[in-house]
Each structure stands twice: as structure tokens, then as C-alpha cells.
Amino acid sequence: MTRPGQLPDSLPESLVEFDRATDGGGEPPPSAALLPSGLRDVLPPEAETEARAIETMMGIFAAHGYDRVKPPLLEFEDSLFGGSGAAVAGQAFRLMDPDTHRMMGLRPDMTPQVARIAATRLRRAPRPLRLAYAGPCVLLHGATLDPERQVSQAGIELIGIDDPRADAEIVAVAAEALDALNVPRVSFDLTLPRLAAVMIEQAELGLDQRRRLLHALDRKDAAIVAREGGPLAGVLGDLLLSAGPVPRALAMLMAAPLAGEARRLAERLEASVQAIRARLPLATLTLDPVDFRGWQYHTGVSVTVYAGREQVGRGGQYVGGADEPACGLTLRPEALLRAAPARPARPRVWVPASAIGQAEALRAQGFVTIAGFDSGAACSDAPGDDIAEAARLGCTHILRDGQAWPM
């Protein structure tokens, strides 16, 4: 008699084996190497390259007076998603704190955390406050083109000042950091994320039309903007096609019939462009006045940083905690390392166990030292074996007679 789930006694042994191997005919067991989508192990040499790149950038941020802070990975969702953080709430993993039974969020972005620090623990620190940070963030969903769900950030925030020269400072500091990493073909795309919304608000369009129009603007679908734009169809159509190099795009924006808040945003952008140009006369600047892609907390002039085809960073003006004006820029180390040329690897020298005392001097000369072991089959004192062993461990040099010889 066989109970459900139990194999009958008479089942042939081969079939029992088969049944075990296939877990009762279901899915094969998952590979231990399989990670959830958008997550990856960073291996040598990329892991070290990334760490060094982040330290290079943080060094430049520090030299410009940006003091480093380190917010936690997790915090209560009310504080993580308060203020400017509301815009990132949809991208956060949440879990319950077993102590307080309150919900915590895993940060998808660090800027709202830094804004919180500035408004709370550093509220008495003198303004303008310059803060820098670096660390991993986790997103609920990857994008179609960028499936990563864990992304590193390294950035700066300039808090307590609303000035075109502040916008220029964050762009200039980011440019210097990219330059230090030899990131090629850098361009800055300036946008006014609130301009389209302000214009649509001023035109008092219906809610449904507003939604369709904003979606069409985001996709630069000129046909739908023309159909849904109502009184704005002409001007939004022109602005949509004005995207491009700054001189022409800015001239088109300033010539557009803008009123009130929309005009004020455009004038501020013009002032920021002049301030950026003054600090970075040779930078490639583009302008897309009706683009509002990205975290939705940016309120004024915003900037997206490109290196070739990679989007390597994003920043702009926002309203910090306690309604303080602020601006900042966050770079994405993974993306900019894809754009940057590979750094030459450091020379690796194999040091036999008998000569380990000389390794420190070699390290002082810039070598990576790989210590040999005398025990084990692969090692012996025969010189031929030393070379084989050094080669097996990927060394570029071998220590012999007190000197590092190239392999």
C-alpha cells in the first residue's frame, strides 16, 4: 500500500534514482551560481578598479570641501521617503523592523538620506553645507536597458544655497572627478524637469489630457504632443525639437512665449548655463528644456551626465529638508567604469618562501607580491618549478637573486 507522496515498494531502482535526480519530475535544482536578476558578483580586477575609482572621486570631492557622511543602508520608511525622498518610494524594498514593528526601506538613492542628515543632525552646521557620500543602493526593478538592481553611488550635495554658481560648482567638481578617471566623451545634458508641468498647469488642461501630454513629452512623440497639446501644442512642439547643443536650444527656450513661473525657470537655467560656462569653458553642454526623466525630486535646473553612450550621473536642484534650497550630483561608478579606459594592472612578482623577507621592499617599489609556499606538490626549490608556479598564479615577474625579473 502506498501513501500519497511515497514511492511504491515495487518501483524499479533505476526509476527511483531518476525520480530523485529530477526532484519528482519538476524543475532541476537551481545552480548555486545563479543570482537574482540585476545582481552580480564583482570579481577581480573590476572590484578593485571600482573601489579605487570611488576613492579617487571621494578624494576630489574632499579637496573641494565636501565632507564625507555615511548614512545607513536601511532606515524607517517615514524618514527615508519624507520630503524629497517621496520621489524614490516606488523603487524601494521594504522590510519590517522586528524591534519596533515599523516598516523600513532599503535605500534606492542616497540624496534624500543626505538631505535628512543636513536637516536633522547637521542642522546647526554652517551653511552652505557641503557633503559627500559613496555607497551601494538597491532598486526594486532594473530598467529595460540597465537591468542592474544594486547600483553604487558617489556624490556631492551643496545644501543651503540657491545660486547659479552653486549649480556650476557641482558640475565642475563632477567634471574634475570624471577627468581624474580619464572618462572620455563626457557631456552634460541640462534639463528643467518642472518646466513642462508648470506650463501645463498654467494652461489649465484636464487631468487625462495632462497625463497623456506628459507621457508623449517624455517619449518626444511629436504627433501626440500636437494632438493633445491644446493651446500649448505649438510651443511644446518647438521646445521638444529644440533639444540639442546649448547655444541654439537656449536661444529657442528664451524666445518661447513663457510666463510667470515658467519664465523664471528659464531665466534661472540661462544664469546657470553662464555660470557653468565660466567654470568649464570647454565642456560639452546640451539642453533639453522639456525633459523630466529621473528621480522626480529635482525642482530647478537639473543635469544628466553622459560618457559616450553611458549615462554616468545625474543631479540638480531640489528642496532639502526644512525647505532648504540645495543642489547635488550623483555619479554611478559602475557606469563610468564601463566608459573609462581600463587601468593598467600593477606588476605581480612571485616571491619564493625562502626570500619572503625581501617582499616588503618590492611592495615599496609598487609591486604586488605573491608569496610562494614550500609545501605542496606544485612547489619545490628547483628553479624551473618556480617559473611554472609564478606563471600558474598569473605573475608578471619572479624574484631571483634579490631582483624582480620579468617573466
Added chain:
Amino acid sequence: MTRHPVPGAEGLVFALPKGRILKECAPILAGAGIHPDPDCLDESSRRLRFGTSDASVDVIRVRSFDVATFVAFGAAQIGICGADVLMEFDYPELYAPLDLGIGACRVSVAAPEGVDLGDPSRWSDIRVASKYPNIARRHFAARGIHAEIVHLNGAMELAPGLGLSRLIVDLVQTGSTLRANGLREVETIADVTSRLIVNRTALKTRPEAVGAWIARFRAAIARRAEARAA
């Protein structure tokens, strides 16, 4: 994610759709100054990538749905595809800055002739065969109906007659295929024309080159409209 460098990344790749729209594209391409190798517009050619009169521009010929994918991922910087494809995929990386006014048709709901479907406002769910699962799902969801989609790549018209679905959502040009298969168009979801599409990052990072092509196509469309009016 590891990405591979594209050889000749400074050139432009232009993606064109096979089939229905390809022939209609030819005069607009010529108007904009792109003259692909002669066998590009010949459907019987087995080549997929073609040179043009401009050494920095190559043309690839792929399925209409794939035009959107190639351009969205930046494998091609510019392309031509129907608005139906853009509605279905809604790739955030695609810009559609120009309506080319060719390839006019519509995405419609069709039902078997002579079959009483009852009152749609009482439906909770409906089974629909379509090559546009997202468009179909969104369309019915907006009416409070859960659409269970049977995703087919062709011959949708067979589905209702063979009991695969009650309705279909498909591209309709004249309606003759529907009629020939005992179906009638019951609702238009959207009117569709072909669009010039560009990759968002390409427009942001190579605005001169990409912008110049958009301007040339705009001028070509305007000239066609004038010639028609005259």
C-alpha cells in the same frame, strides 16, 4: 552588465521595417538624402545590412517590432516603425519626434460575424488573441475587463473560429482580411501611422548628427505635403 563596444560607433545605423511599410519608406528616404544599396528595398535580397550613398550611414532591415528594439538598445540610432509598435513596447529609450504620415492603418478589436457577444459592460474577463498583448490588456483594463491574452504572431483571424479566443486585437488596413475570415471590426483602439524614431541617448550625446537627420526628414515630409497640396 557587460557591454561590447560597437565597431564604427561614430557612424549611424538606420533601422527599416521589412514588409508593408518598406516600399512606402523609399520616397521619404530619398527625399531625406539616404540612398541605400539598390537591393535594400527588394524584399527578396537575403542581406540584412546595407551601405548607403553616405559612408557614415548603414541601413539594417529587420521586422517592424525589432526596429523598436534595435533603436531602444542603441544598436541602431534611428529607425522607422509604426506607432502600433511604440504603443505595444513603450520603450522609455525611444523618441518619436516625427510623424511620417505613411503606413496608415489602425489597431482594432474584431469579433466573429453573426455571434452575439452580449453586453460588454457586464464582462469581467475576455479571452483575446493578439500580437499586441500590452495594447490589448491595457485597452480592456481601462474598461474594467481583465483580458486573458493568447499571444500569436500571425493568423489571428483564425482564433475566434477555432475557439482559441472570443475576440482578436489586430492591425487593420482595409478590413478585407477580417471580412474574408468572417470577422467584423467592432472598435478602433488607435489610428496608426509610421514614425521616425531615435534613440534617446544618441539624441542626447550626438545631438548634431541625430538632430540633422531629424531636420532632413522633417523637410522631406514638408516637401511631400506641399507637392500633394499643389
